Amino acid sequence: MKLSELGEFGFIERIRQAVAKAPGVAVGIGDDCAVLELPPGERLLTSTDLLIEDVHFRREWTDMGLLGRKSVSVNVSDIAAMGGTPRYLYLGLGIPDGLAVEELDAFVAGFLSACADYGATLVGGDTCRSPGPLLISVTVEGTVPAAELVCRSGARPGDAVYVSGTLGGSALALRRLLAGETPDAEAAGRHHDPRARVELGRALAAAGIPSSMIDVSDGLLADLGHLLEASGVGAEIDESALPLSEALQASLIDAPNSIELALSGGEDYELLFTVPPERESLLAALAVPVTRIGRIVLAAGLAVKQRSGTLRPASPAGYNHF
Amino acid sequence: MKLSELGEFGFIERIRQAVAKAPGVAVGIGDDCAVLELPPGERLLTSTDLLIEDVHFRREWTDMGLLGRKSVSVNVSDIAAMGGTPRYLYLGLGIPDGLAVEELDAFVAGFLSACADYGATLVGGDTCRSPGPLLISVTVEGTVPAAELVCRSGARPGDAVYVSGTLGGSALALRRLLAGETPDAEAAGRHHDPRARVELGRALAAAGIPSSMIDVSDGLLADLGHLLEASGVGAEIDESALPLSEALQASLIDAPNSIELALSGGEDYELLFTVPPERESLLAALAVPVTRIGRIVLAAGLAVKQRSGTLRPASPAGYNHF
Numbered sequence: 001m002k003l004s005e006l007g008e009f010g011f012i013e014r015i016r017q018a019v020a021k022a023p024g025v026a027v028g029i030g031d032d033c034a035v036l037e038l039p040p041g042e043r044l045l046t047s048t049d050l051l052i053e054d055v056h057f058r059r060e061w062t063d064m065g066l067l068g069r070k071s072v073s074v075n076v077s078d079i080a081a082m083g084g085t086p087r088y089l090y091l092g093l094g095i096p097d098g099l100a101v102e103e104l105d106a107f108v109a110g111f112l113s114a115c116a117d118y119g120a121t122l123v124g125g126d127t128c129r130s131p132g133p134l135l136i137s138v139t140v141e142g143t144v145p146a147a148e149l150v151c152r153s154g155a156r157p158g159d160a161v162y163v164s165g166t167l168g169g170s171a172l173a174l175r176r177l178l179a180g181e182t183p184d185a186e187a188a189g190r191h192h193d194p195r196a197r198v199e200l201g202r203a204l205a206a207a208g209i210p211s212s213m214i215d216v217s218d219g220l221l222a223d224l225g226h227l228l229e230a231s232g233v234g235a236e237i238d239e240s241a242l243p244l245s246e247a248l249q250a251s252l253i254d255a256p257n258s259i260e261l262a263l264s265g266g267e268d269y270e271l272l273f274t275v276p277p278e279r280e281s282l283l284a285a286l287a288v289p290v291t292r293i294g295r296i297v298l299a300a301g302l303a304v305k306q307r308s309g310t311l312r313p314a315s316p317a318g319y320n321h322f
Numbered sequence: 323m324k325l326s327e328l329g330e331f332g333f334i335e336r337i338r339q340a341v342a343k344a345p346g347v348a349v350g351i352g353d354d355c356a357v358l359e360l361p362p363g364e365r366l367l368t369s370t371d372l373l374i375e376d377v378h379f380r381r382e383w384t385d386m387g388l389l390g391r392k393s394v395s396v397n398v399s400d401i402a403a404m405g406g407t408p409r410y411l412y413l414g415l416g417i418p419d420g421l422a423v424e425e426l427d428a429f430v431a432g433f434l435s436a437c438a439d440y441g442a443t444l445v446g447g448d449t450c451r452s453p454g455p456l457l458i459s460v461t462v463e464g465t466v467p468a469a470e471l472v473c474r475s476g477a478r479p480g481d482a483v484y485v486s487g488t489l490g491g492s493a494l495a496l497r498r499l500l501a502g503e504t505p506d507a508e509a510a511g512r513h514h515d516p517r518a519r520v521e522l523g524r525a526l527a528a529a530g531i532p533s534s535m536i537d538v539s540d541g542l543l544a545d546l547g548h549l550l551e552a553s554g555v556g557a558e559i560d561e562s563a564l565p566l567s568e569a570l571q572a573s574l575i576d577a578p579n580s581i582e583l584a585l586s587g588g589e590d591y592e593l594l595f596t597v598p599p600e601r602e603s604l605l606a607a608l609a610v611p612v613t614r615i616g617r618i619v620l621a622a623g624l625a626v627k628q629r630s631g632t633l634r635p636a637s638p639a640g641y642n643h644f
Contacts (some may be wrong), residue, residue: 026365030552031474032403032536033367033464038360043348045355048412048446048461054453055416081354090370092459094377124370131376132454137414139370139461142355152353214354230352 001101008127011101015108015122022121024087034123036088042143047078053096053133061177064103066192068110071136074217076118077196077269079142081215083150083205086118086142086198091125094135118198148205150273154212155231159274161294162283164197167220169245171265172258187247194269200288201271209283213273219266225302225316227272234301236311237294239263263304263314323423330449333423337430337444344443346409356445358410364465369400375418375455383499386425388514390432393458396539398440399518399591401464403537405472405527408440408464408520413447416457440520470527472595477534477553481596483616484605486519489542491567493587494580509569516591522610523593531605535595541588547624547638549594556623558633559616561585585626585636 003011016029027035038044051057051071062070072089079086091111095104115122120140169190173183183191197215204210214227220242228235242262244252251258274296275283283290294305304314325333338351349357360366373379373393384392394411401408413433417426437444442462491512495505505513519537526532536549542564550557564584566574573580596618597605605612616627626636 026471027473032400033369033406035404035466035471035473036366036368037468038366040362044358044360044366044463046358046410046412046446046461046463047355048414048448048459050414050416050448050450050457050459052416052450052452052457055451078354082357084355088368090368090461092370092372094372094374094457124368126370126372128372128374129377130374130455133452135372135374135416135457137370137372137459139368139412141366141368141463144357146359149348149357151349151357 003095003099003101003104006101011104011127018108018112019122025121025123028123034088036123038143041146043146043149045079045082045084045142045144046139047075048137048139049075051136051138053135059134062192064106065110068107069114069193071138072111072114072118073194073196073269075138075140076120076198077215077217079140080196080198080201081213081271082144083148083201083213084142084144085202086120086140088123088141089115089120090139091122092137093125093127094130095127096130096132096134099134118196144205148208150205150210150213152212152214152227152230155227155233155274155296156211156276157233157296157298159211159276159296160280160292161224161235161237161272161274161296162290162292163216163220163243163270163272164200164288164290165268165270166243166245167216167268167270168248168262168265170194170267171261172245172248172251175261184247187245190245191267194267196269197271203286203288204273207282207286209275209279210273211276213271216268216270216272217266219264220272221263221302221314221316222266223272228300228302234297234299235294236297236303236305238305240307241291241293243291325417325421325423325426328423333426333449340430340434341444347443347445350445356410358445360465363468365468365471367401367404367406367464367466368461369397370459370461371397373458373460375457381456384514386428387432390429391436391515393460394433394436394440395516395518395591397460397462398442398520399537399539401462402518402520402523403535403593404466405470405523405535406464406466407524408442408462410445410463411437411442412461413444414459415447415449416452417449418452418454418456421456440518466527470530472527472532472535474534474536474549474552477549477555477596477618478598479555479618479620481533481598481618482602482614483546483557483559483596483618484612485538485542485565485592485594485615486522486610486612487590487592488565488567489538489590489592490570490584490587492516492589493583494567494570494573497583506569509567512567513589516589518591519593525608525610526595529604529608531597531601532595533598535593538590538592538594539588541586542594543585543624543636543638544588545594550622550624556619556621557616558619558625558627560627562629563613563615565613
């Protein structure tokens, strides 16, 4: 079916009917605004992301269902990075001529399935025609108890630096796709269907463990750079301690320089956080999949201890859009 | 200056420095999320809009400062339509190659000036490259005391239908621009720099006057159609009662069919609302610039009483993006 047969309001009505009623939603899709009742005493967290065809994704590399899921996850990851609970999402779509309703339905189904995974609900949005690429704009609102909020700015000299999960899988998949190859399934999964670390972020924040936190979207060094700048400190990272994705470990045999993908590759959507020494035992007691990769130092700047033992100054190079 | 010289984070830092500290903002631009403290007992209102070059605007018809202002106003208008106070805005920008930093600075200055007009603050966003058109994504958060919320769904048979200000100016300017002509200054102002009726919306809501309300963005009949559908009622509108913009009144002399611009033209950003008979005296006491244009009836559907006296059924035709 063509979208012109269904119409803008027909499409919105289809989405509205697919969304279940959720707690706290006084008015959802279908009025001028969503109207929400937040838990008393919690802070509102809001983040917004643009995903633009041929900048953030290519339609020939992904399917629309996974693209819908990823649109949610990359946005929700920002809530996780502050220790929050994602609650409400807004979806803006700029739709190119000729995109079939079936493709849009698959996108929306993926979007809603990811919302459900995170316990969040789609409550509003905007749809219009795009004269060029497919445009996706997502805004997420979450909440966090005021005392449990974790910012980028709290790292102090002596804190340990930790990262969750593994690094480099998404960037390795992207490198393969750009070379016209088929990525390994694990890496492809990390690239096309990343998971925001919401439960981990909540657990860390509720236990009062991190002094600062950020998610790894631009790349480990770039995001650590943001955190160091906000905190006014420096860091030393141990390259040999980095938790590498299985596919990246395998690729290192033939291409040792691939380690750069773990340092600067981006889109891992893991949590990068700092822990004061006296709280490291609390972290160990949580038994969560995290790895100590370095420490915060007083002097500004970022140094990477290479496998050879040499300490090299690193620039926090990550993805810069311009 | 080229944006590539300033960089993504240089551009964001420029914006951050231009934004003043505002009440309720625990963390603004520069972390994973904005962190906000809302007034206790109020409901959160959120709306999001996309503005896409060559769909919603043309760069040769407007200047970037006014485009920044309009991006705020069309979004804030949705808060006004529910009786709320706009508080926090988020700006997503997809920036085409070659757009000068000076143009972006003008856009941001316009955006911030409109935020200030409405007492609202920019607290977050996302910037990236666009492979095609300039893309603007705006999200606004506002609040409203729970008892003063006005929805689309409360209109009842016997209620009077009112609209604020004047209609048709924006659509008349657009018609002139599409014909390659220069629009009249009043109409051009309505098109390029519309004002959201925030104070009026708040005054109406605080006084408990409207049974339902919506803003006129798609066109009077289209938006009234949305309101009627949400309320499960119909309406009769008196064409001769419509408050026409001065430029539209003048154009009617040569082109009587221009009345369609007031009925279906869109982008007036006036408030359209219904008032139960017993509250019309309260409205009169408020002494606000509003006009009674018709009444709500039990039977579904929308009829327009023409200047000739004939009642014709009207389809709620407005802007459909597909």
